[in-house]
Amino acid sequence: MSDTTHHPAVGELLPATVPVRFVAENGTAVDPPAGADGSGYRVPADEELLEAYRRMVVGRRFDRQATALTKQGRLAVYPSSHGQEACQIAGVLALREDDWLFPTYRDSVALVSRGLDPAEVLTLLQGGWHCGYDPAATHVAPQCTPLATQTIHAVGMAEALRRKGEDSVVMAFVGDGGTSEGDFHEALNYAAVLHAPVVFFVQNNKYAISVPLAKQTAAPALAYKGIGYGMRSEQVDGNDLVAVLAVLNEAVRHAREGGGPFLVEGHTYRIESHTNADDATRYRESSEVEQWETADPLPRLETYLRGRGLLAPEDIASAQKTAEEFAAIVRDKLNADAESDPLELFDHVFGDPTPQLREQRALLESELGGTQ
Template sequence: MGISPEDYMLPAEREIRMLSPDGTLLPAEEQGTGPGHEYPVPGDDLLLEAYEQLIVGRRVNDQNTALVRQGRLAVYPSSHGQEACQVAAALCLDEGDWLFPTYRDTVAVIARGVDPLEVMVSFRGDWHCGYDPLEHRVGAQATPLTTQLLHAVGAAHAAVLRGEDTVVLAMCGDGATSEGDFHEALNFAAVFRLPVVFLVQNNGYAISVPLARQSAAPTLAHKAVGYGMAGERVDGNDLVAVLAALRRAVQLARSERTPLLVEAHTYRMQAHTNADDDTRYREREEVRQWAEKDPVLRMEAYLRSRGVLDDDAATRITGNAEAVAAALRQAMNAEAEPDPLEMFDHVYTEPTAQLRQQRDRLMEELAAESAADSPDAQEDAR
């Protein structure tokens, strides 16, 4: 028997959480679940895999922040503190599903299997996103706020028309819920019953604007009700809970072909980007309190209590994360060698006659410039 939106409409009275801040598994009655909101605890193998991605994500965030200070990256929006949401977003999907990330979701893209070196080239200033979206089924990281939600809905609609068994997960922040594109995407997905899971990472601020100045709704999950879709709230720093909630949402989206909205309450520990001074709009005490809810420490404590993680495994996982960071440093410290002709490669599948003419003209100019710089030409000039 199918599940109608009415069966699963209003968020539970409390947000879903499974681990206390110290990593202890909470009793079922304290997990915030209720009728229609059942979430089994993921298996130990999946949780260990998620923890490995969590450690890689934290190390990548901190390494990239250092690269910005060194001038090797133009900008980097860190997700330090939000890694649990991002890892869960990647691991809840099947291979044939699609992920549509924001500019802050680098960790999710890497956890989806994209080479970290390919992910970072756009933050260095390269003209393209660095990886092949079709190969990885990961949309380009979207800098314009909320445009990726419309792309996600379009991809889901196309998949339904083709008869594909595809779920799309679209990521955004709390600030995105104030945008018109957010309304259009959710409304279209609900009307056409598209298998899209909208993950809102509510970190409390749209750059410097607090949530209270953005929305009067009781929670962002309640916004789903107006569109006729299910909404849910989850502790975004509890990797077990986020993974369980998103896996359930993906399952419902696939089996019932219906969209869902999941609000994950989390926190970015660092500034919006390197161009931001977060001390101007939030107190250090607030940051300190959230540091005590660190998703990495919480997950490590839980896995150790289960006997799934020991010192040897922790050393191996940390070593792997360090290797990823070292490769990033090496790649970003190398000078880029841009190819001017590359600008013509991906405009159309089949280049137009005008593009071919422009490319040939540029080739001639580059060849002439190279010939003028040759040793023989310089000797003749003397």
């Protein structure tokens, strides 16, 4: 019996041979765009780019504030997004409110950009026992620490939405380290076979903690990993907001209109250490970091918008003022001591607590003086 299923030609799946780029590191337009000749990627509207700029300014300031709060002991840990803001902001802007986002632990900037309460976003990183926000209300899954497990969850959600007849799309963020996990490959295969409306967005920041990309893969780019599963793929300069937003807009459109899953690799860089508990100087040279700082996505976009006459000094000042006000809100919320009940340790462990848990709970209650 012949297989009548449509299998796309390799040419329909291949990413560009070089990352798609619209804006160079110095903020000038690349003409013609790198890797995008004839691809059909639409340059985002001016208002989209201005909104992206405003959100990037706020996101960068939020990231700095969260890092400071970690040093002050208000957060248990914080994985900085410094340098990856173009990926995170573009990922959010490409989605509708009814679309779903499946983030990793490094995507707090994306979550606050989507409108989530910053205190709720940081609950997990404070050491709370829950993710802090309501996934059903926000259409944002809990931030995922185990690498790539959320990619399979994302496919399941996308398939559920498709079966319900909804045209919502799911976007799963994952790091380059996550692409080395079996869950990632299972998710890609599962998504392609089901033709699920999911976009996999790999933020390739070159290191899985201290493991460099060269020790993770021999592929010419991570974007090529989609081909073996029959999935359309693309690679993009992850520090060029214009290009990232253009590619993700197309990826989301492709998935929403029934084209199936889409894999996008954004080439970016983690400027700070993996977390506040990491010392990045042990595995990378300062010259490497300095080189990537010249490709910083925020001044790059700002220069581009100013060069086109879309961004005036007063607009920059307004964005910075908004960012400072947002940082003050974050400080106020995180500096407030939360009320805690030590007996919560025993809640939500089992539906029917075991005898040992009941005994331990009673012992703790006794030690607390029976006041709880």
